[in-house]
Amino acid sequence: MYEKIIKEKGLSLTKKRVDILRTLDINKKPLMIDDIKKKVKTKMDTSTIYRSLKVLVDSGLVYQTDFREGVSYFEFHGENGHHHHIICTTCKKRESIDICMDKAFPSLEKKTGYKITNHIFEIFGLCKTCLK
Amino acid sequence: MYEKIIKEKGLSLTKKRVDILRTLDINKKPLMIDDIKKKVKTKMDTSTIYRSLKVLVDSGLVYQTDFREGVSYFEFHGENGHHHHIICTTCKKRESIDICMDKAFPSLEKKTGYKITNHIFEIFGLCKTCLK
DNA sequence: TTCATTTTTGCAAAAATTTGCAAAAAAATA
DNA sequence: TATTTTTTTGCAAATTTTTGCAAAAATGAA
Ligand SMILES: [Mn+2]
Ligand SMILES: [Mn+2]
Ligand SMILES: [Zn+2]
Ligand SMILES: [Zn+2]
Numbered sequence: 001m002y003e004k005i006i007k008e009k010g011l012s013l014t015k016k017r018v019d020i021l022r023t024l025d026i027n028k029k030p031l032m033i034d035d036i037k038k039k040v041k042t043k044m045d046t047s048t049i050y051r052s053l054k055v056l057v058d059s060g061l062v063y064q065t066d067f068r069e070g071v072s073y074f075e076f077h078g079e080n081g082h083h084h085h086i087i088c089t090t091c092k093k094r095e096s097i098d099i100c101m102d103k104a105f106p107s108l109e110k111k112t113g114y115k116i117t118n119h120i121f122e123i124f125g126l127c128k129t130c131l132k
Numbered sequence: 133m134y135e136k137i138i139k140e141k142g143l144s145l146t147k148k149r150v151d152i153l154r155t156l157d158i159n160k161k162p163l164m165i166d167d168i169k170k171k172v173k174t175k176m177d178t179s180t181i182y183r184s185l186k187v188l189v190d191s192g193l194v195y196q197t198d199f200r201e202g203v204s205y206f207e208f209h210g211e212n213g214h215h216h217h218i219i220c221t222t223c224k225k226r227e228s229i230d231i232c233m234d235k236a237f238p239s240l241e242k243k244t245g246y247k248i249t250n251h252i253f254e255i256f257g258l259c260k261t262c263l264k
Numbered sequence: 265t266t267c268a269t270t271t272t273t274g275c276a277a278a279a280a281t282t283t284g285c286a287a288a289a290a291a292a293t294a
Numbered sequence: 295t296a297t298t299t300t301t302t303t304g305c306a307a308a309t310t311t312t313t314g315c316a317a318a319a320a321t322g323a324a
Contacts, residue, residue, distance in 0.1 A: 058221045104231050
């Protein structure tokens with residue numbers, strides 16, 4: 001399962017990477033490094049988690065995002081496609097949103113010559129409650 | 133000038149904030165904390181730069197972005213509107229792009245109840261050279 | 265301007281993230 | 295499978311970013 005996903009991206013298959021990917025998938029929400037370290041089955045050094053995630057993010061398997069809380073969050077975006085978030089800069093509340101401009105990517109690839117692998121898109125503002 | 137811009141956002145006006153904003157504006161490209169610390173006219177503690185930028189970013193005056201180089205970059209997006217980037221994950225080269233979906237924000241504000249102040253959008257991939 | 269109140273800044277310490285290097289694991293070759 | 299080569303991992307150290315607190319600066323009301 002996760003083995004297949006990792007191999008298909010041309011990455012070397014390691015137990016740690018499988019473990020991290022499965023952890024993100026099962027939890028169905030953005031996790032930070034400490035969360036991952038606790039939830040993972042294998043004992044794993046923090047630097048290994050950072051380095052493994054870098055590979056998974058660059059390949060497009062994992063979405064890395066910055067909610068401006070001082071730590072990075074990571075989320076598995078599987079079969080059902082990816083999504084982005086809207087975050088309140090005051091109370092830090094966040095919701096998923098379903099808008100994205102990935103439809104424009106093919107023409108952008110043509111224009112720039114890049115092969116696009118992933119992107120980050122997050123919206124910040126004030127939520128209904130904090131506006132009052 | 134920068135005084136006016138800062139006041140209009142309802143932020144308190146300090147010499148450091150003006151200094152940082154002017155530095156970003158003059159340089160016309162993303163700067164990292166160390167760049168800013170060197171280029172700024174006033175001697176300024178690093179933590180002050182971080183904290184000042186946080187305020188400027190949340191207000192929407194400054195664009196904070198992550199090129200995945202291990203440091204944050206900051207760029208002033210003034211009158212002429214903002215822009216985003218496409219970054220090569222291999223050689224770290226980056227270019228400005230002119231696509232954005234901020235036209236969709238009014239309906240998103242209506243749907244979510246948020247007052248949107250800013251957003252981050254960055255595209256990653258492999259450049260023409262690194263694809264070979 | 266003066267005084268009281270709120271916000272920002274500098275400094276030191278803490279926390280998050282990255283990096284160099286040798287050992288371990290995975291991939292490639294035979 | 296056995297051997298060789300390449301990549302990943304753990305550990306320690308370095309770098310980047312955040313935070314608590316007291317002093318300084320900015321704001322707002324006399
Ligand atoms: Mn999400
Ligand atoms: Mn730019
Ligand atoms: Zn809020
Ligand atoms: Zn490249």
